Amino acid sequence: MSIVIADEPRVAAPPPPEPVVPRRNYLNTEYGVLSWLLTVDHKRIGILYLVSISAFFVVGGIAAGLVRLNLLSPTGAILTEDQYNRMFTAHGVVMLFLFLIPSIPAVFGNFFVPMMIGAKDLAFPKLNLASWYVFMIGAGFAVYAVLVGGIDTGWTLYPPYSSRSHTNVTPGVFGVFITGFSSIMTGLNIMVTIHKMRCPGMTWGRLPLFIWAMYATSFIQLLGTPVVAITLLLLLAERVGGVGIFDPAIGGDPVLYQHMFWFYSHPAVYIMIVPGMGVVSEILTCFSRKNIFGYKAIAWSSVGIAVVGFLVWAHHMYVAGIAYYSALLFSFLTMLVAVPSAIKVFNWLATLFRGSITFHAPMLYTLAFLVLFTVGGVTGLFLATLGTDIHLHDTYFVVAHFHFVMVGGMVLAYMAALHYWWPKMTGRMYSDFWSRASATIIFVGFFFTFVPQFVLGYHGMPRRYPNYPQEFQIYNVLSTAGASILGFGYLLPGIYLPLSLFFGVKSPANPWSATGLEWQCPSPPTTFNFDFVPVVVCGPYEYAIGVDQLGRGLPDPPGPGDAASPYRPVGPAGPIHKETEVVG
Amino acid sequence: MSASTHSPVLKHHFDNLEQQHSAERLGMWMFLATEVLFFSGLFVAYTIYRHWYPAEFQFASSHLILWIAGLNTGFLITSSLTMTLAIRSAQQGNRSALIRHLIATAALGTAFMGFKAYEYATDVEEKFVPGWIFQEEYAEAVADLSEKDHSTAHAKHNPVRELAKLNLDKSVNDPGYISPQRVQLFLCFYYVMTGIHGIHIIVGIGCILWLVQQAYCGKIPRENYSTVEVVSLYWHLVDMIWLFLMPLLYLAGGGLKH
Numbered sequence: 001m002s003i004v005i006a007d008e009p010r011v012a013a014p015p016p017p018e019p020v021v022p023r024r025n026y027l028n029t030e031y032g033v034l035s036w037l038l039t040v041d042h043k044r045i046g047i048l049y050l051v052s053i054s055a056f057f058v059v060g061g062i063a064a065g066l067v068r069l070n071l072l073s074p075t076g077a078i079l080t081e082d083q084y085n086r087m088f089t090a091h092g093v094v095m096l097f098l099f100l101i102p103s104i105p106a107v108f109g110n111f112f113v114p115m116m117i118g119a120k121d122l123a124f125p126k127l128n129l130a131s132w133y134v135f136m137i138g139a140g141f142a143v144y145a146v147l148v149g150g151i152d153t154g155w156t157l158y159p160p161y162s163s164r165s166h167t168n169v170t171p172g173v174f175g176v177f178i179t180g181f182s183s184i185m186t187g188l189n190i191m192v193t194i195h196k197m198r199c200p201g202m203t204w205g206r207l208p209l210f211i212w213a214m215y216a217t218s219f220i221q222l223l224g225t226p227v228v229a230i231t232l233l234l235l236l237a238e239r240v241g242g243v244g245i246f247d248p249a250i251g252g253d254p255v256l257y258q259h260m261f262w263f264y265s266h267p268a269v270y271i272m273i274v275p276g277m278g279v280v281s282e283i284l285t286c287f288s289r290k291n292i293f294g295y296k297a298i299a300w301s302s303v304g305i306a307v308v309g310f311l312v313w314a315h316h317m318y319v320a321g322i323a324y325y326s327a328l329l330f331s332f333l334t335m336l337v338a339v340p341s342a343i344k345v346f347n348w349l350a351t352l353f354r355g356s357i358t359f360h361a362p363m364l365y366t367l368a369f370l371v372l373f374t375v376g377g378v379t380g381l382f383l384a385t386l387g388t389d390i391h392l393h394d395t396y397f398v399v400a401h402f403h404f405v406m407v408g409g410m411v412l413a414y415m416a417a418l419h420y421w422w423p424k425m426t427g428r429m430y431s432d433f434w435s436r437a438s439a440t441i442i443f444v445g446f447f448f449t450f451v452p453q454f455v456l457g458y459h460g461m462p463r464r465y466p467n468y469p470q471e472f473q474i475y476n477v478l479s480t481a482g483a484s485i486l487g488f489g490y491l492l493p494g495i496y497l498p499l500s501l502f503f504g505v506k507s508p509a510n511p512w513s514a515t516g517l518e519w520q521c522p523s524p525p526t527t528f529n530f531d532f533v534p535v536v537v538c539g540p541y542e543y544a545i546g547v548d549q550l551g552r553g554l555p556d557p558p559g560p561g562d563a564a565s566p567y568r569p570v571g572p573a574g575p576i577h578k579e580t581e582v583v584g
Numbered sequence: 585m586s587a588s589t590h591s592p593v594l595k596h597h598f599d600n601l602e603q604q605h606s607a608e609r610l611g612m613w614m615f616l617a618t619e620v621l622f623f624s625g626l627f628v629a630y631t632i633y634r635h636w637y638p639a640e641f642q643f644a645s646s647h648l649i650l651w652i653a654g655l656n657t658g659f660l661i662t663s664s665l666t667m668t669l670a671i672r673s674a675q676q677g678n679r680s681a682l683i684r685h686l687i688a689t690a691a692l693g694t695a696f697m698g699f700k701a702y703e704y705a706t707d708v709e710e711k712f713v714p715g716w717i718f719q720e721e722y723a724e725a726v727a728d729l730s731e732k733d734h735s736t737a738h739a740k741h742n743p744v745r746e747l748a749k750l751n752l753d754k755s756v757n758d759p760g761y762i763s764p765q766r767v768q769l770f771l772c773f774y775y776v777m778t779g780i781h782g783i784h785i786i787v788g789i790g791c792i793l794w795l796v797q798q799a800y801c802g803k804i805p806r807e808n809y810s811t812v813e814v815v816s817l818y819w820h821l822v823d824m825i826w827l828f829l830m831p832l833l834y835l836a837g838g839g840l841k842h
């Protein structure tokens with residue numbers, strides 16, 4: 001007698017019925033301005049942040065546009081030298097402190113962390129609302145400072161210049177100081193929420209990677225921001241009081257400011273990128289219909305970045321007069337911090353490998369992220385190398401490096417998150433065509449803008465200079481041309497996303513056929529997110545067997561997207577048709 | 585704790601009181617971590633400069649008013665005791681004792697601030713303030729000292745003039761010269777550190793008065809004692825920071841007296 005093992009096809013669990021669309025969701029429970037300004041609902045606060053930082057993005061973008069326009073001509077096309085200094089400072093301050101730092105944590109962290117771990121709200125809803133007010137007050141000061149009067153020190157605000165400059169440094173520093181508290185509040189709230197509010201079954205090993213990333217980010221926000229707060233306070237005291245501890249006239253050391261500033265501001269670049277990495281992990285698995293490769297590696301590398309990121313700050317100061325041996329040590333440690341980022345990139349690649357990839361807008365943004373972030377990270381290693389950095393420091397090479405990671409990385413991850421979660425947040429689908437178009441245009445525009453800057457920097461064009469020799473003009477013109485393409489690309493979502501609120505197709509609860517808990521509540525969610533207590537039974541990315549975290553089947557994923565029914569085509573990419581089987 | 589699910593102090597987004605309280609406690613501990621980092625920036629900077637300029641730090645430190653600092657230390661340590669007693673009263677549901685202990689804590693904190701204010705006033709009067717106040721006084725003292733008869737020199741007595749006398753006939757590179765600039769550097773630390781600490785004390789007093797009001801309205805029942813505990817954590821931290829500030833600022837003189 002022989003035993004025949006039949007190769008029976010596995011049957012996927014049935015997808016849950018589409019939840020009844022509730023009459024009341026978080027958007028229409030209450031109306032009126034006050035219902036927004038006094039809300040303690042984490043979702044509404046997320047929207048408040050979304051609206052405000054979008055406005056700051058526009059402000060920062062206009063400043064960038066003016067800077068690039070001015071660089072069209074070797075002698076400065078439209079601005080005086082003074083105005084030029086004020087413009088690039090305005091751009092840096094607004095983009096970094098008012099857009100990038102709050103971007104993903106305050107908008108999507110607020111909105112989705114509770115939903116993804118099955119909680120009704122963040123642990124401290126009132127603190128959450130307070131954080132928005134604190135942010136807006138700080139932003140008010142900062143925007144006032146950079147627009148009325150202006151600041152000419154650059155976003156790094158190095159003394160002794162910043163303590164003597166006749167521009168509007170005082171309110172600017174004060175504004176940045178205040179927004180720091182908002183960042184601390186958000187980080188604290190998210191961290192406590194992740195610790196204490198997970199639903200039954202949501203163990204640490206089943207947390208979506210976005211949650212791990214947010215955890216690491218909050219860790220940096222909690223431990224880094226207070227240091228920059230005290231640094232800025234000391235700077236402020238020095239400006240207002242006329243003497244201070246960075247003042248060389250009384251024996252103070254301005255380089256100490258740089259140490260303290262970068263002790264925060266290097267980790268802060270990870271506040272800017274780690275949440276983006278979390279978003280990428282979510283989207284990549286969903287749109288390649290595969291389990292994530294190396295869950296633990298990605299999760300722990302977020303934590304690794306958060307810890308090692310605190311040990312590398314002096315790579316910004318190689319030529320500021322620090323000791324040779326400490327520069328050597330920091331060079332080594334900086335190379336070390338690139339390792340966790342590389343681990344992530346390799347795991348993402350392995351996740352893509354033989355996946356059933358579809359190219360919807362969130363995925364296009366994510367793929368663009370992968371390419372651009374990798375270039376940015378690798379050029380970071382050029383800068384980390386002591387010898388090369390002496391040549392490259394304070395040139396356009398550095399500018400190109402950090403724009404690849406911050407714009408190519410974080411802003412694209414932010415756009416990806418926005419497109420991925422938009423249907424959940426608003427209940428509407430946006431235009432498939434235009435969203436893909438904008439992703440493509442941004443990608444192309446980005447390359448044109450910043451690749452020439454690598455060349456410029458390598459050939460020695462210093463950053464923050466309004467003038468340059470004639471032979472650099474071609475690269476600067478290229479870069480400005482690219483910037484206008486880029487700007488157009490950013491303009492598009494500013495049009496089709498708001499339009500989708502009125503004309504968009506209604507979105508089902510789980511339009512991307514994703515596994516996370518946030519897709520199990522209706523779109524848009526009700527005020528308390530879940531009508532039931534969710535019980536999680538499996539890991540976050542069970543695309544191979546096609547079940548969500550509640551153990552229910554997935555609806556059909558969107559196919560390659562044909563024009564007739566762009567949002568719910570029957571695709572070939574269903575979980576059980578895959579030719580390889582990935583378990584684990 | 586089935587009774588607690590319907591407790592009026594349970595907030596809607598928590599499952600039970602235990603979860604709520606542990607979240608509150610964890611939140612406060614994390615906040616304390618940020619506070620420690622906030623002050624540690626100052627401590628690091630202080631350490632560096634003290635290492636660079638020991639003589640100036642010694643001089644300046646020994647001219648601060650030690651008895652006030654000592655007394656204030658006593659106030660704060662006692663206030664930590666009364667704060668802890670307040671938690672105990674809250675746990676026992678003893679409202680009047682709770683209010684009594686909270687008020688005692690706030691009073692001790694206020695006493696601290698009162699003496700601190702007196703100390704600042706004295707410092708200002710003695711021109712022991714970095715910046716133009718110090719510099720003008722120093723210049724004036726030097727001018728007075730260079731007058732042959734020294735007639736005005738003993739009219740006023742303060743640390744700045746003492747420093748000028750000490751440096752009389754010495755040039756910058758002589759041993760024993762105490763740089764008036766670097767003395768001001770110490771004073772920057774003194775004012776920034778005690779100033780920030782004072783703001784923390786004021787915030788703490790505010791929180792305690794808020795607790796008093798809550799307790800008075802009966803909003804701190806036994807099962808909600810952790811509100812008191814959370815505030816106490818903050819208060820203890822502020823107290824502890826003072827225990828570091830006090831020796832760093834006031835005892836760095838090493839018994840040096842002129």
Ligand code: HEM
Nearest residue numbers: 269272273315316338377380381383384393394402405406
């Ligand atoms: C992959 C690991 C990375 C390495 C090894 C690295 C290395 C460096 C180094 C050595 C510098 C200093 C260059 C100089 O001033 O001479 C630098 C500058 C910078 N990096 Fe990175 N970086 C990395 C990732 C990132 C990320 C992820 C971000 C932001 C999201 C970022 C943002 C910045 C910024 C803003 C600056 C310039 C700051 C300024 O001077 O204004 N970097 N990077």
Ligand SMILES: [Cu+2]
Nearest residue numbers: 266269315316
């Ligand atoms: Cu860095």
